[in-house]
Amino acid sequence: MEQARNWLRAASSVVALTGAGISAESGIPTFRGPSGLWKNFKPEELATLQAFAKDPRLVWEWYDWRRSLIAKAEPNAGHRALTQLERDKPAFTLITQNVDGLHERAGGRKVLKLHGDIWRFQCSECGRNWPDRRAPLPKLPPHCGCGAIARPGVVWFGEPLGEVWAEAEHAVRECQVLLVAGTSAVVYPAASLVPIAKSAGARVIEINPEETPLSAHVDVSLRGPAGQILPQLIGERSAP
Numbered sequence: 001m002e003q004a005r006n007w008l009r010a011a012s013s014v015v016a017l018t019g020a021g022i023s024a025e026s027g028i029p030t031f032r033g034p035s036g037l038w039k040n041f042k043p044e045e046l047a048t049l050q051a052f053a054k055d056p057r058l059v060w061e062w063y064d065w066r067r068s069l070i071a072k073a074e075p076n077a078g079h080r081a082l083t084q085l086e087r088d089k090p091a092f093t094l095i096t097q098n099v100d101g102l103h104e105r106a107g108g109r110k111v112l113k114l115h116g117d118i119w120r121f122q123c124s125e126c127g128r129n130w131p132d133r134r135a136p137l138p139k140l141p142p143h144c145g146c147g148a149i150a151r152p153g154v155v156w157f158g159e160p161l162g163e164v165w166a167e168a169e170h171a172v173r174e175c176q177v178l179l180v181a182g183t184s185a186v187v188y189p190a191a192s193l194v195p196i197a198k199s200a201g202a203r204v205i206e207i208n209p210e211e212t213p214l215s216a217h218v219d220v221s222l223r224g225p226a227g228q229i230l231p232q233l234i235g236e237r238s239a240p
């Protein structure tokens with residue numbers, strides 16, 4: 001912990017990469033943990049373009065359920081600690097795989113959302129993209145003004161990440177410290193940001209209660225929940 005704190009304090013350019021684990025302490029289930037979403041639901045039936053084409057109502061029932069869960073949740077100390085880091089560091093970027101919007105609700109401003117946003121809709125025909133925070137939704141599936149069915153503004157398995165990827169890659173190539181919190185690091189290309197940062201000379205600090213495929217390749221792997229570890233690591237002020 002001491003070593004990690006010193007690296008972080010000395011760094012002026014920091015990136016944080018987060019996954020579902022950082023929202024676990026806010027009561028939002030992860031995907032692959034013991035009570036993870038993919039234990040009870042099939043990703044191929046709910047999080048692919050094919051699944052949506054086959055049964056948009058089923059897919060929307062699941063996203064509507066997740067939106068209602070997230071709407072009741074509050075950002076936790078882990079989210080807030082990263083917002084503190086954004087305030088303290090001259091160069092800070094938060095890259096998240098999460099679609100829940102809790103980093104922004106914790107005051108995060110520079111948030112790159114690799115997998116989209118559950119609070120935005122996308123028209124499956126005209127491509128329009130707009131915010132919608134109603135939970136639960138009055139009618140499923142929701143429609144666009146052009147009459148076509150709308151889809152959740154998230155990135156599904158097999159879909160490209162879009163322009164945000166180039167920004168994320170650039171940020172990790174430039175950073176001195178990369179914090180990796182709450183991800184199982186099995187989903188690509190997000191997980192590839194870690195070796196990219198490492199090969200560009202960054203110190204990589206992992207925060208996870210469990211070992212991941214990354215643990216053997218990072219500089220420090222801190223075992224514990226992000227809501228406890230991140231405040232300890234970042235402290236009140238971590239300006240260099």
Ligand code: APR
Pocket residue numbers: 018019020021022024025030031032033036097098115181182183184185186187207208209210212224225226227
């Ligand atoms: N603090 C930190 N990490 C935690 C905590 C916690 N309180 N609780 C659980 N974790 C860890 C787990 O040990 C696990 O390694 O968080 C990780 C969550 O992993 P996943 O459920 O696989 O979530 P994530 O890595 O974000 O998944 C990546 O997969 O399903 C898709 O699009 C979805 O963005 C998601 C992507």
